[in-house]
Amino acid sequence: MHRHTAxxxxxxxxxxxxVGASAAEPQxxxxxxxxxxxxLILGNSLSYVNNLPALFNAIDASQPGTTRIHADLLAAxxxxxxxxxxxxxxxxxxxxxxxxxLVLQERGGTxxxxxxxxxxxxxxxxxxxxxxxxxxxxxxxxxxxxVLLGTWGPDSIWQAQLGRGLRQLAGKVGADALxxxxxxxxxxxxxxxxxxxxxxxxxxxxxxxxxxxxxxYESLAGHRAEPKDLVLATALLPPMADVSPKRLVSTQAQLxxxxxxxxxxxxxxxxxxx
Numbered sequence: 001m002h003r004h005t006a007x008x009x010x011x012x013x014x015x016x017x018x019v020g021a022s023a024a025e026p027q028x029x030x031x032x033x034x035x036x037x038x039x040l041i042l043g044n045s046l047s048y049v050n051n052l053p054a055l056f057n058a059i060d061a062s063q064p065g066t067t068r069i070h071a072d073l074l075a076a077x078x079x080x081x082x083x084x085x086x087x088x089x090x091x092x093x094x095x096x097x098x099x100x101x102l103v104l105q106e107r108g109g110t111x112x113x114x115x116x117x118x119x120x121x122x123x124x125x126x127x128x129x130x131x132x133x134x135x136x137x138x139x140x141x142x143x144x145x146x147v148l149l150g151t152w153g154p155d156s157i158w159q160a161q162l163g164r165g166l167r168q169l170a171g172k173v174g175a176d177a178l179x180x181x182x183x184x185x186x187x188x189x190x191x192x193x194x195x196x197x198x199x200x201x202x203x204x205x206x207x208x209x210x211x212x213x214x215x216x217y218e219s220l221a222g223h224r225a226e227p228k229d230l231v232l233a234t235a236l237l238p239p240m241a242d243v244s245p246k247r248l249v250s251t252q253a254q255l256x257x258x259x260x261x262x263x264x265x266x267x268x269x270x271x272x273x274x
Contacts, residue, residue: 038098039071039220042090042135043105044079046151046202048243050209052216053250054234059217059269062228069220071103076245081106082127085134089246094138101220102139104132104175105149108202112158114165129169136173146173147219149212152181152202159185178219180212187211187272194271203239210264211272227269232262 039056041047053071060069074090076083081104084090094102106128113125120126136146150166153159163179170177184196184204196208204212217225235257237243242254249255 035067037067037069037100037220039069039101039103040090040093040099041071041073041075041103041105041149042081042084043073043075043103043149044107045075045077045239045241045243046107046204047073047105047149048075048237048241048249049198049203049239050206050236051234051249051255052209052213054232054236055209055213056216058230058232058264059213059225059228060221062230063221063225069217071216073249074245074247075243075249077240077243078107079245080110080124080128081131081135084245085131087245090135091138093248094135094142094144097142099142099144101145101147102135103147103149103216104135106132106151108151109153109158109162111151111165111169112153112161114168115161129172132169132175133173136175140174146175147216148173148175148177149216150177150179150181152184152197154202156185176219178215180215183215183274184208184211186274191271199239201239206236206264207268207272210269214269214272224273225269227266227273229266230264230269232264233259235260236262 039053041053043052053073056069056071074084074093093099110124110128113119113122114129120129132148139146148166148170151162153162159181163182166179167177187194188196194207195205196211197203198205198208214225235255237255243249244252
């Protein structure tokens with residue numbers, strides 16, 4: 001994992017240099033230039049349950065340094081990337097020039113089909129591959145790095161197929177593959193007392209979402225996050241949240257909760273890092 005992270009980190013360092021002119025550059029109190037790298041996640045309930053971008057942003061905000069990485073999300077319950085391409089909202093966001101990184105997370109076990117030659121020509125599989133290609137090409141046109149965020153299956157065989165499909169697709173569309181599904185399964189095996197999912201549908205537990213956020217942070221920042229106490233002021237969304245794919249999750253008032261805070265101790269984060 002660390003060798004792969006080092007490669008991704010090098011790529012992100014190059015990205016920082018490339019986007020320096022277009023990223024926001026407010027002056028910090030000591031006169032240094034602060035840069036903001038904006039990350040657009042396209043996903044589904046695996047991404048919005050527990051509010052993955054909010055967890056990611058809380059982790060990033062707790063870290064030292066002047067470069068901030070900020071994530072937001074377009075998603076729908078059970079939504080596919082083909083649907084996100086067809087509705088055009090994500091394409092408009094990408095074309096806005098606001099974003100420097102695009103993270104694509106396909107629903108459930110879809111990408112396992114790519115590991116089986118007899119399934120690659122099925123309609124759902126082909127539609128997913130086409131959407132990944134279209135999004136990746138559009139993102140590169142606008143100078144964005146693309147990361148494919150993996151999912152997880154109910155057993156090791158399915159997980160292996162998901163991992164192969166993820167890597168094959170990433171190679172074809174010129175994206176980086178981040179197989180967080182394999183990481184969730186590995187942690188569940190090493191620490192069975194800490195569930196990584198919360199229901200039969202495989203929606204992540206809070207610890208599972210935190211592990212994903214930590215892994216995504218490490219891949220984008222090029223180094224591990226220092227475990228710090230977190231205070232989360234944003235609602236941790238349930239599987240049946242009233243999420244609309246037409247607007248960024250952060251802009252949807254119905255998702256913001258009642259102001260209650262969730263505290264996450266640094267030790268809890270540390271336990272999730274291998």
